[in-house]
Amino acid sequence: MIVASHLTKRYPGGHEALRDLSFEIAAGDMAAICGHSGAGKTTLLKLLCAVERPTSGSLVVNGQNLPALKKRALPYLRRNLGVVFQDQKLLFDRSALDNARLPLDIIGLPSREAQRRARAALDKVGLLAREKANPIALSGGEQQRLAIARAVVNRPSLLLADEPTANLDPEAARQVLELFYAFNQVRVTIVIATHAPQTIPHPTRLLTLDHGRLNA
Amino acid sequence: MKTWLRQHRAALGHALQRLWRAPLNTLLSLVVIGIAMTLPAAGYILLDNVQKLGVNASGVQExxxxxxxxxxxxxxxxxxxxxxxxxxxxxxxxxxxxxxxxxxxxxxxxxxxxxxxxxxxxxxxxxxxxxxxxxxxxxxxxxxxxxxxxxxxxxDSAWIQRFDALLRLGRLIVSLLAAVFAVGLVAITFNTIRLQVLARADEIEVARLIGATDAFIRRPFYYSGILQGGLGGLAAGALILLGLAALQAPVERLASLYGSDFALTGLALRHFALLPLIGAFLGWIGAQISVSLALRQMEQGNA
Missing domain, CATH: 3.30.70.3040 (Alpha-Beta Plaits)
Known part of the structure; x- marks a missing residue:
């Protein structure tokens, strides 16, 4: 599912966020990327969803070598990808349901079908009762689950999450992680960046980053 | 093809919603655009009527x-x-x-x-x-x-030639006026669309991240510009009709005092249709420039 080889990311100014990473994540894995803050977890996730490009090395996701992709091709790549951002990036000018259906509107699904699938996604994360609520009225855990609903509404085969439990109380964090586990059970490949790998349920793959290098 | 149509319909819907949600802003923009288009259009009508008046004056062409x-x-x-x-x-x-x-x-x-x-x-x-x-x-x-x-x-054409030269000059002035106001209209659209884009920076960023194409992001703003310009053109048409209606009776009275049956001519229907079309076109151009610039700025801001 993901094959990285000699992946390096250097930012302008010389800071080397990732150095010579090589790893594989198989389809169906529940992978945790862990490390102290500043170790390069977020950078690696940004490379995985092609928000940033590596300085050198190759990174094949879903059979496509990301560094070689043209900018025009990126939107279509991202459509097969579910991403839960660190700051969630929910839109506060519309209801939870409208947030969840945004990816479907983008691909131009008929409104009825989008509505139906967004409801199904909300149902999966236990937010169907709050579909009309504005995200700002949701609790931290509910917002995170809404972000997950939006990430999975496209039925992606790969789900990326950046510190999805960072600002949640233990109970909410447990619910969120269980959701990821549930998606993993139906063969969705999960990659979670976290500073607390012990909380990840049943990880099949553990990558530990230390100052941009991979610790075996 | 079906998807494409659907996305266009959705973008148009969003654009309409945006106009509708800020009625005061929309109204002000439309009034400004309307006035900007009314002036040159009124100039054309004036010249048209002056020309007709000149042709009507008998004994001129002998x-x-x-x-x-x-x-x-x-x-x-x-x-x-x-x-x-x-x-x-x-x-x-x-x-x-x-x-x-x-x-x-x-x-x-x-x-x-x-x-x-x-x-x-x-x-x-x-x-x-x-x-x-x-x-x-x-x-x-x-x-x-x-x-x-x-x-x-x-x-006996000296008079006609002078009159014709005067008309030519008038037409040139009106054309210049039209060009100036066209630039103004593009600038107005540029500004309103720019504000819209910046106000939607979050939405644009999220949409990008979850797979929106550039076209998808731009489309609603194009429709906004087109709608604004087109409706502004309609407003201009309405202003002109009002102005003509107000002038009609006094002009006829003046003409009858001179023993003439001269009456104001307004715009032909196809010219009325032209106003919103021109407005929409200029609005589209303004939106195009504005969106490109705002998106580029946003990208640089994020990098």
Missing amino acids: ISVFMRTDASDEMTGAVEAALAERFPGQWRFVSRAVALESLKTREGMADIVESLPQNPLPDAFVVEPQASAPKALESLKDSLAALPGVAHVQL
């Missing part, structure tokens, strides 16, 4: 065809036949005798005319052709001068 004094009756007859064929009902014959009589009636001329050994005046035709363009009149003049027995053709 061609006098003077025969040679030794022209035979056949020659005069040939000219008469030619005129009768080409300008039916638009000419009259002034014989040399009639011309002399009318000269006699002028103050102080009677004695002079009496003292002449013979009538020095030629037979003449006065033509009032319907063609009004100075060029057409010039070529008419030339073709008349070529007829046998014609000594001289005089075109």
Whole structure:
């Protein structure tokens, strides 16, 4: 599912966020990327969803070598990808349901079908009762689950999450992680960046980053 | 194809919603655009009416065809036949005798005319052709001068030429005005669309991250610009109709005082349709520039 080889990311100014990473994540894995803050977890996730490009090395996701992709091709790549951002990036000018259906509107699904699938996604994360609520009225855990609903509404085969439990109380964090586990059970490949790998349920793959290098 | 249509419909819907949600802003923009388009359009209407007024003023376009004094009756007859064929009902014959009589009636001329050994005046035709363009009149003049027995053709066109030059100048001024206001309209759209884009920075960022194409992100803003310009054009049409309605009665009264049946002409229906089209086109251009610039700035801001 993901094959990285000699992946390096250097930012302008010389800071080397990732150095010579090589790893594989198989389809169906529940992978945790862990490390102290500043170790390069977020950078690696940004490379995985092609928000940033590596300085050198190759990174094949879903059979496509990301560094070689043209900018025009990126939107279509991202459509097969579910991403839960660190700051969630929910839109506060519309209801939870409208947030969840945004990816479907983008691909131009008929409104009825989008509505139906967004409801199904909300149902999966236990937010169907709050579909009309504005995200700002949701609790931290509910917002995170809404972000997950939006990430999975496209039925992606790969789900990326950046510190999805960072600002949640233990109970909410447990619910969120269980959701990821549930998606993993139906063969969705999960990659979670976290500073607390012990909380990840049943990880099949553990990558530990230390100052941009991979610790075996 | 179906998806494409659906996405366009959705973008149009969003754009309409945006206009609808900020009614005051929308109204103000439309009024500004409307006024910007009204001024040049009103200029065109004014020129149109002035031109009509000029054409209406009778006796303006006269061609006098003077025969040679030794022209035979056949020659005069040939000219008469030619005129009768080409300008039916638009000419009259002034014989040399009639011309002399009318000269006699002028103050102080009677004695002079009496003292002449013979009538020095030629037979003449006065033509009032319907063609009004100075060029057409010039070529008419030339073709008349070529007829046998014609000594001289005089075109009383100085006034027409001045009038025409004035109209030309007016048209140029109106065109410049239109260009200036077109730039203004693009600038207005540029600004409103820019504000819209910046206000939606979050949405644009998220949409990008979850797989929106550039076209998807731009589309609603294009529709906003097109709608704003188009509706502004309609507003301009409405303003013009109101203005014409208000002026119609006073103008007719003034005309009747001068014994004329002149009435204001407004815009033809196709010209009314042109206003929103021009507005929409300019709005689209403004939106295009604005979105490109704002998106580029946002990208640089994020990097």
